[in-house]
Amino acid sequence: MGITFYLIAAITLAGALAAMTLKHLIHAALAVTVAFAGLALFFLNLDAQFAGFAQILIYIGAVAILIVFAILLTRSELPKEGVFSRTWFVGLAIAAGIFAVLGWAVIASAHALPSEATTPSVNVHDIGVALVGRYVLPLEIVALLLTAATIGAVIVALHEKEGTK
């Protein structure tokens, strides 16, 4: 575990924490973008270049923008009661419980994990071939899904005409 790992981890986790605790939504959106970037660095660190760049493209380039747009479109004043729900401790406890369980799973299986592995050399050509070869069905389905999602999002967000529809 080199220093790189700890650095990237620090960025990601800081970004995530900030996103979850900041008052202003825009600040939270920007923080989560930092977290996305940190994750992209993680992918690059793990020799998954395609995934890393795909992460940057899609998450930072599309999802984060989308989030900002949504925040801007649903502008409202800061709520008087505060950003956290009235029963925030229940949620926190449950999240802590999840972390405990997951941590326990990891620690318990730590002895079974491989310690060394060869560096994979993956190039885009292989990924392309795999996409249209082995993974052609998931590809098509995801295409369908994206189409449906697009149409659905448009319909959902459409202004309702008076009377009909």
Added chain:
Amino acid sequence: MLLQEEQTVAFHCMYDCGSPGVVQFLWLIPAVPIVASGFIALMKQPRRKLSAVLAIGSLGFSLLLALFAFAHVVSDWARGVATRETVNFTWLHFGNSTVDLGWVLDPLSAIMAVMVCFVGLLIFIYSTGYMEHDENFTRFFCFLSLFAGAMLGVVIANSILLLFMCWELVGLTSYLLIGFWYHKPSAAAAAKKAFITTRVGDIFFLLGIVWLFAQTGTLLFYNHGAGSLETSAIEALLSQHAAWGLTAAGAIGLLIFAGAAGKSGQVPLHVWLPDAMEGPTPVSALIHAATMVAAGVYLIARVYPLISAGMPLTPAGDAAGTTTALVVVTWVGAITAIFAALIAIAQNDIKRILAYSTVSQLGYMMAGLGLGGVAVGMFHLITHAFFKALLFLGAGSVIHGCHEEQDIRRMGGLKSQMRATFLTYAVGMLALAGFPIVFSGFWSKDAILEAAHNSPFIRGPYYLLVFGALLTAFYMTRQLSYVFFGKWRGHDHAHESPRVMTTPLVILAFFAILLGVIGTPAWPWFHAFLEGQPATGGVHLLFESDFLKLLGTSTVIVFAGLGLGWLLYGNKSPDAEEPDTLEKAAPAIWAGLRDRLYVDELYDVTVIAFYYWWARVADWLDRCLWGGIVAAVAWIFRMFAQLNRLLDTHWVDGTFDKACEELSTGGGIVSRVQNGRGQTYLRILAFGVILLAAILIWSTKP
């Protein structure tokens, strides 16, 4: 046709001819009046003329039929045949026994039927006049018809059960007729008294019937040798011994006599007869003088073979001894005769005097039966029916003429204002007193006195009966002089009664004289007819020394009574408030006699008081004991019901309600999960994931 002494005709008894003839239709004699009564009862609106016509017509028809039957029996007797024709039929079967009913035509029933129909018919005609102003005219004739039918049923019955049924029916109609004016409390009480007193006698009668049936196995009197009054049955009864030295025959006879004593007003069951005068006068005449009270005497005459069973006979067939039952009958009759005659002296109500006179004469009849046999008693019954009916109807005429006044101290001098009534009444009074030779009463009473005098076995009754004859003449003279002689002490004027009422009086007076003819020793037709013997007699018998001695004694007694009565009361008319002549002489005895010798008071204190006490006990039992038990049971159930209610409300309902409440609350609590907020659902999801993951990890641990 008379049979003279010289003619000897072989008399053979032919029982039960069985030939078709009038006996087949004998049942119509009681049936037609009963049907007429039913018809009148069912009429929707009371119709006076129709009901009177129905009643008189039906009884007229019965009279014709009875006369026809009588003629048949007389013609048989004249030929030397003793009739006893029966028609019997079975009514019920049970086990091996049968209940039979039937009727009999013999001299006794024939002559009784004719008498009842004839006297009844005359009284019916009289009633149309007497009850003319009464609004319940129709009901009266309905009951009268029913009575006539029932009485005729008693007369012709061959089965003791049929006799008893008609006996009870006669009692019922007597009750209905005594209480005819039921809104008068005294009349209602008198009707009840009559019914209950005769009931006491009837209980013993019923016991006698049951015993007779059990002993002989048959209810019929005459049944071709198998009847209960025929030789084989009598002998069987004689061989059985009951208590107190009596045979079964004697005991049954005494039980039956108890029933007759109730109906015929013998002491001590006579108390109802004077009170029965509350009924209308025709009722008193028909029922309580001529017919119903005679039913008891008729019953004893009918079962005479039973009562006289075991009487030792001389070779000539005369009585050589007497039975216990007959002794009892005689003594009761004699005591009754004297008892009632004494009381009659001190009475002031015209009908009450006649009522006590009836009781006294019934005693004579019973004594006659006991001493001299069926013919002696029955002869007096027949003559008494006529002259007593005459006297009662005459009294009714007097009451009617004096504007419903019944106290003899407020009458007087009616001999000039009510001529016809006076003359007929005088005939009746002399017949009752026994005026010699001319009047029938003399001959019938004389026969009884003769039997009493000649009886070697029972001596006492003769003196009682003779004294009674004296008293009879005395009180009748008193009554006659108070009513018809002296001066008028009433208010308004008296008037004679209409023709429809006086004509029957004349007819009855006629018979009161004529009937004597058939009972004289010169021609003892009646005696011979009843016994089925030829009527041997002759005028020379009238001059036998024994007979002349008896004639002399009777005449002396009668004239003594008449004279004494005239001396004390004739033509004097003391005012109502003045005490009676005799009363002034012996006030204590007079008071006792006027108060009916305290028999009613004795009953009040003993029997009635006992019944009241018993009624109070029964009431206490009913209210406190049985009522208490019922109330306690009810209380237990009520408590139980309350307990159930409490259980139901608190436990059952409570449990159920509480469960529902809890369910509702629980549901309310659980439904809080569905608060509509997505984050809550997410939390629950995540929690579920924790659990599952934990389980999964735990399960893979080595």
Added chain:
Amino acid sequence: MGSPLTGYLVVAALLFSIGLAGALVRRNAIMVLIGIELMLNAANLNFIAFWRYSPHPEALTGMMFAVFSIAVAAAEAAVGLGLVIAVYRHAQTTDLDKLNRMKG
């Protein structure tokens, strides 16, 4: 020395928990969606990490999975945010505490 994989897994778990905490605790609907995106990203990290240290990385299973996951996540984010906007138009608020029309 333990596997480097363990570090990645722990980071992923931590990221997942933070994302879940935010989704469960924040009032705003958009914040819940951000949390969901973080959770998806944590899962992606898990996939890539396992792919990297798997015995046959040339099969590209993990990578493909992560790529497809990213695609789907993007689509889902689009639709979800469209929904939030539609709800905002209707209820004038994105406060999840106030949106309880589903209350049973």
